[in-house]
Amino acid sequence: MNSEPMSPIPITPILSVRALTKRYGSSTVVNDLSFSIAPGECLGVIGPNGAGKTTTIRMCLGLTTPDAGEVIFSPPGQPALQMPQDALAIKEKLGIVSQFDSLDPDFSCSENLLVFGRYFGMPDAVIKARIPQLLEFASLTHKADAKLTELSGGMKRRLSLARALVNDPQLLLLDEPTTGLDPQARHLMWERLQRLLQQGKSILLTTHFMDEAERLCNRLLVLDHGQKMTEGTPRDLIAENLEPDVVEVYGAGALALANSPLKELAARIEVSGETVFFYTQDAKRLLTALTDFPQLRTLHRPANLEDLFLKLTGRKIREDA
Amino acid sequence: MRTITRQPSLFSPPQLSWRWWPVFRRNLLVWRKLFVPSLVGNIAEPLITLVAFGYGLGALIGQVQLNGQAVPYILFLASGSICMSAMNAASFEALYSAFSRMHVQRTWDGIMNAPVRLDDVLMAEMLWAAFKSLFTSGVILLVMLALGISNSFWLLLAWPLLGLVGIVFSSIALIFNALAKGYDFFTYYFTLFLTPTMFLSGVFFPRDQLPGFMQVISDFLPLTAAVELIRPLFMGHWPAQGFLHLAVLLTYAVVAFWVALALTRKRFRS
Numbered sequence: 001m002n003s004e005p006m007s008p009i010p011i012t013p014i015l016s017v018r019a020l021t022k023r024y025g026s027s028t029v030v031n032d033l034s035f036s037i038a039p040g041e042c043l044g045v046i047g048p049n050g051a052g053k054t055t056t057i058r059m060c061l062g063l064t065t066p067d068a069g070e071v072i073f074s075p076p077g078q079p080a081l082q083m084p085q086d087a088l089a090i091k092e093k094l095g096i097v098s099q100f101d102s103l104d105p106d107f108s109c110s111e112n113l114l115v116f117g118r119y120f121g122m123p124d125a126v127i128k129a130r131i132p133q134l135l136e137f138a139s140l141t142h143k144a145d146a147k148l149t150e151l152s153g154g155m156k157r158r159l160s161l162a163r164a165l166v167n168d169p170q171l172l173l174l175d176e177p178t179t180g181l182d183p184q185a186r187h188l189m190w191e192r193l194q195r196l197l198q199q200g201k202s203i204l205l206t207t208h209f210m211d212e213a214e215r216l217c218n219r220l221l222v223l224d225h226g227q228k229m230t231e232g233t234p235r236d237l238i239a240e241n242l243e244p245d246v247v248e249v250y251g252a253g254a255l256a257l258a259n260s261p262l263k264e265l266a267a268r269i270e271v272s273g274e275t276v277f278f279y280t281q282d283a284k285r286l287l288t289a290l291t292d293f294p295q296l297r298t299l300h301r302p303a304n305l306e307d308l309f310l311k312l313t314g315r316k317i318r319e320d321a
Numbered sequence: 322m323r324t325i326t327r328q329p330s331l332f333s334p335p336q337l338s339w340r341w342w343p344v345f346r347r348n349l350l351v352w353r354k355l356f357v358p359s360l361v362g363n364i365a366e367p368l369i370t371l372v373a374f375g376y377g378l379g380a381l382i383g384q385v386q387l388n389g390q391a392v393p394y395i396l397f398l399a400s401g402s403i404c405m406s407a408m409n410a411a412s413f414e415a416l417y418s419a420f421s422r423m424h425v426q427r428t429w430d431g432i433m434n435a436p437v438r439l440d441d442v443l444m445a446e447m448l449w450a451a452f453k454s455l456f457t458s459g460v461i462l463l464v465m466l467a468l469g470i471s472n473s474f475w476l477l478l479a480w481p482l483l484g485l486v487g488i489v490f491s492s493i494a495l496i497f498n499a500l501a502k503g504y505d506f507f508t509y510y511f512t513l514f515l516t517p518t519m520f521l522s523g524v525f526f527p528r529d530q531l532p533g534f535m536q537v538i539s540d541f542l543p544l545t546a547a548v549e550l551i552r553p554l555f556m557g558h559w560p561a562q563g564f565l566h567l568a569v570l571l572t573y574a575v576v577a578f579w580v581a582l583a584l585t586r587k588r589f590r591s
């Protein structure tokens with residue numbers, strides 16, 4: 001038989017995106033973007049507003065036709081399907097929570113789930129049997145017959161998630177699922193998403209919250225101006241791109257430090273507003289030196305994803321932000 | 322590997338499946354909850370018009386000469402205004418209500434996250450507006466029967482044909498729905514198209530009263546074909562050029578739906 005050394009069994013990604021490009025007029029919104037999601041994996045796509053996140057998701061859904069590239073969906077043990085020609089067959093197995101709620105305001109929670117299940121061609125009896133589970137998952141059992149106007153923002157987002165699960169999808173595409181939620185609602189949403197990952201579902205998630213990305217995602221993809229900036233596990237990305245320690249200094253005279261001999265103690269310095277950020281391998285010597293400036297306030301912390309994000313995409317506010 | 326994807330033409334044939342049915346059913350479920358108020362709204366206005374103009378003006382006018390035949394004004398008006406009601410019911414639903422679902426509530430976006438094509442969504446909206454129109458004209462027909470305005474056997478045929486009138490006007494309205502940026506846009510459609518159409522199509526008075534050039538315009542209006550098709554049925558016979566009018570309505574329906582589909586696809590591409 002084969003004499004090659006044993007290699008891990010290659011896992012066919014559930015979703016592969018290859019060389020995806022989309023232009024609107026002269027502006028390229030998504031540029032030669034490739035990525036994939038393994039079964040059971042959670043991939044986070046982070047990037048500033050206008051980076052191309054939503055356009056990418058829309059192309060994955062076949063709602064926007066790419067100018068070039070391909071989107072292939074191959075659930076384990078089933079033949080591969082390709083967008084846009086197999087759009088309907090793919091959507092049978094997808095769950096989608098879009099950035100803006102599209103729940104039906106005229107219906108109760110249960111009715112929203114029932115009506116949505118019908119779009120998949122599911123018989124009423126099958127959907128109705130699933131509704132109690134879905135409501136329970138969304139912590140909305142007590143709101144089954146409540147009108148949508150009686151729901152809080154967090155409840156609506158959870159209902160959107162429950163609705164996306166009505167067809168028992170293998171892959172979930174979630175576009176900023178927690179934007180606008182308070183911390184309690186956000187934590188409940190995270191807990192539910194983790195539960196779905198434990199059940200073996202795959203998730204593609206876009207978010208502006210770095211703590212969310214770090215908590216939920218196995219892998220992250222940083223997108224800016226429609227291009228992939230970098231990709232990897234949250235931990236690796238921080239280790240590869242950043243010094244381990246950050247010292248933030250602010251207060252009267254802080255800005256002068258950026259050009260003082262102290263800068264020799266940092267690998268990299270960034271100035272934003274009234275604050276100087278020292279990125280360093282060794283914070284100890286810097287902190288000792290800073291004791292000579294008692295009027296300044298300092299904050300010493302480990303480098304995090306937010307630092308990475310700002311390093312890669314810049315601190316400037318985007319025009320459409 | 323690079324694959325170049327070509328966008329299918331906006332005017333490519335409709336890709337339809339039975340998935341329009343759950344979308345239609347969704348609208349039906351909403352409507353069932355709002356049944357009574359919407360019934361009153363749909364029926365009250367056409368009946369007020371009929372009573373005010375028919376009995377009020379009818380007393381002054383008495384009879385109208387139509388192709389050499391004397392027709393009581395109330396019968397003349399009833400057979401024309403029911404076409405107008407079918408037109409209005411379909412237009413309101415396919416403009417204001419469809420726009421709410423498409424743009425304001427993002428209902429269509431939600432539906433298309435499921436395996437339902439835009440073409441099916443549009444077909445559902447078109448048929449839904451036509452269904453509401455059919456319902457409205459059905460109730461008005463019953464009232465007209467009760468008032469004894471006409472009891473022709475041909476009314477049984479008039480009703481489904483009024484459904485076709487609903488299809489024509491819901492398809493035309495969906496063109497404007499696809500182009501709309503907001504509700505204000507529909508005011509133009511109503512004041513610049515539907516209102517003149519009402520007066521030019523022989524609903525309130527015979528078309529031969531119109532100046533020559535207006536008669537030419539009138540000849541091409543879909544509501545004219547509808548009135549010319551439906552009115553003789555009220556008087557108990559199949560119209561002289563019935564199949565021509567039917568062909569005009571069918572052409573309007575097919576062309577308008579196709580254009581509406583192309584423009585809606587364009588709207589959803591950007």
